Amino acid sequence: MSQFSYKDGVLHAEGTSLSAIAEQFGTPTYVYSKAALLANFAAYADACRGRDALVCYAMKANSNLAILDLLARQGAGFDIVSGGELLRVLAAGGDPRKVIFSGVGKSVEEMRLALSHDILCFNVESIPELHRLNEVAGGMGKKARISLRVNPNVDAKTHPYIATGLKANKFGVAFSDALDTYRTAAQLPHLDVVGIDCHIGSQLLDDAPLLEALDRLIELIDQLGAEGIVLHHLDIGGGIGIDYREQGEKAPVPVGDYLGRLFARIDAWRAERHGGNGIKVIFEPGRSIVGDTGVLLTKVEFLKHGEEKNFCIVDAAMNDMARPALYQAWMDMQPVLQGGAAAATYDVVGPICESGDWLARDRALAVAAGDLLVMHTAGAYGMTMASNYNTRGRAAEVIVDGSVPHLVRQRENPADLYALESLIK
Numbered sequence: 001m002s003q004f005s006y007k008d009g010v011l012h013a014e015g016t017s018l019s020a021i022a023e024q025f026g027t028p029t030y031v032y033s034k035a036a037l038l039a040n041f042a043a044y045a046d047a048c049r050g051r052d053a054l055v056c057y058a059m060k061a062n063s064n065l066a067i068l069d070l071l072a073r074q075g076a077g078f079d080i081v082s083g084g085e086l087l088r089v090l091a092a093g094g095d096p097r098k099v100i101f102s103g104v105g106k107s108v109e110e111m112r113l114a115l116s117h118d119i120l121c122f123n124v125e126s127i128p129e130l131h132r133l134n135e136v137a138g139g140m141g142k143k144a145r146i147s148l149r150v151n152p153n154v155d156a157k158t159h160p161y162i163a164t165g166l167k168a169n170k171f172g173v174a175f176s177d178a179l180d181t182y183r184t185a186a187q188l189p190h191l192d193v194v195g196i197d198c199h200i201g202s203q204l205l206d207d208a209p210l211l212e213a214l215d216r217l218i219e220l221i222d223q224l225g226a227e228g229i230v231l232h233h234l235d236i237g238g239g240i241g242i243d244y245r246e247q248g249e250k251a252p253v254p255v256g257d258y259l260g261r262l263f264a265r266i267d268a269w270r271a272e273r274h275g276g277n278g279i280k281v282i283f284e285p286g287r288s289i290v291g292d293t294g295v296l297l298t299k300v301e302f303l304k305h306g307e308e309k310n311f312c313i314v315d316a317a318m319n320d321m322a323r324p325a326l327y328q329a330w331m332d333m334q335p336v337l338q339g340g341a342a343a344a345t346y347d348v349v350g351p352i353c354e355s356g357d358w359l360a361r362d363r364a365l366a367v368a369a370g371d372l373l374v375m376h377t378a379g380a381y382g383m384t385m386a387s388n389y390n391t392r393g394r395a396a397e398v399i400v401d402g403s404v405p406h407l408v409r410q411r412e413n414p415a416d417l418y419a420l421e422s423l424i425k
């Protein structure tokens with residue numbers, strides 16, 4: 001059930017009108033629904049109930065402290081990709097013992113920080129990284145828990161920029177090299193080999209590639225076990241897609257269905273081969289936790305009728321939401337007030353000096369200058385990818401809880417943007 005719907009002709013987030021939010025906090029503003037966030041997390045938590053499983057929210061999708069806090073209170077762990085993200089988890093009161101650290105380029109400083117907080121696991125992506133981590137841990141008199149990110153070479157059939165499990169991607173260790181890499185890792189004195197992970201891509205509408213990846217991981221776990229390298233967890237990554245409401249787009253697999261099928265395979269493995277006894281299952285969902293919980297609220301500055309196209313120029317831009325410019329992503333736009341001006345077909349664009357600065361193309365919209373619009377399904381990879389291009393302060397963020405809007409990030413002022421700069425003498 002969507003938490004964004006019209007009531008008396010005005011679009012609401014839960015019980016709060018988006019017009020009132022624009023009036024109180026200005027635009028552009030990201031508006032999230034607390035109920036939607038909790039429901040999305042519950043879909044994972046419910047399917048994991050009674051099992052040894054951990055949901056590590058991939059916080060690069062949306063790392064606002066209030067979101068992290070709400071999820072941490074539900075028992076979430078976190079999948080981080082930088083030292084900065086670990087500091088956010090700590091600032092939000094999250095448990096570092098439920099943190100896994102992904103990414104191909106972890107620095108020595110980031111490794112030290114993560115080790116000093118005793119995170120659950122490093123998801124290692126290469127042999128040089130194994131050696132660096134071994135050295136850093138040794139220097140601190142510690143052992144680093146590691147998992148190898150294996151590249152199962154399955155085609156996730158998604159956008160090339162967000163497919164990550166193919167041979168040609170920069171991520172992970174090739175499947176054919178995995179056994180040898182595990183043997184290397186097991187020899188290193190300051191590493192504790194505890195798991196295996198993969199992440200094959202994002203916005204997957206179908207779970208078949210994920211289940212195929214699971215089969216390949218299981219194969220490796222069995223082979224490793226036969227050599228005496230016993231793993232304690234299996235991390236299948238994130239990647240479940242969401243409904244961007246594009247016409248003709250396939251509906252994404254429901255989270256509960258996917259997890260049901262995944263656990264059924266793990267149970268069968270256990271029953272048939274006594275494999276995976278005591279193995280913990282880890283998930284790293286990002287988009288499917290936050291994507292549909294948020295909208296980007298924006299105001300129409302001008303309507304411009306060109307020779308070939310009409311432009312709806314709004315106060316949000318590619319610096320606020322990069323997905324259309326970056327991936328040609330289709331995002332749904334709706335006016336906040338129903339039944340306004342006559343509809344016309346517009347390209348919705350921002351004020352930035354780039355032709356790539358568009359939010360939506362060829363949309364029938366009934367809008368006039370001064371009206372409010374929302375971009376739907378903007379909760380994931382929106383604010384976290386925002387920049388300050390054109391010295392534009394980043395948007396405010398609001399979480400709605402019923403009829404109460406909470407400001408969870410203030411709008412940036414231009415002075416904030418150059419506060420760290422200085423003139424040369």
Ligand SMILES: *Cc1c(COP(=O)(O)O)cnc(C)c1O
Binds near residue numbers: 287
């Ligand atoms: C981005 C990412 C995720 C989350 O992906 P979603 O498609 O948002 O679920 C999980 N794991 C890793 C390693 C990632 O890089």
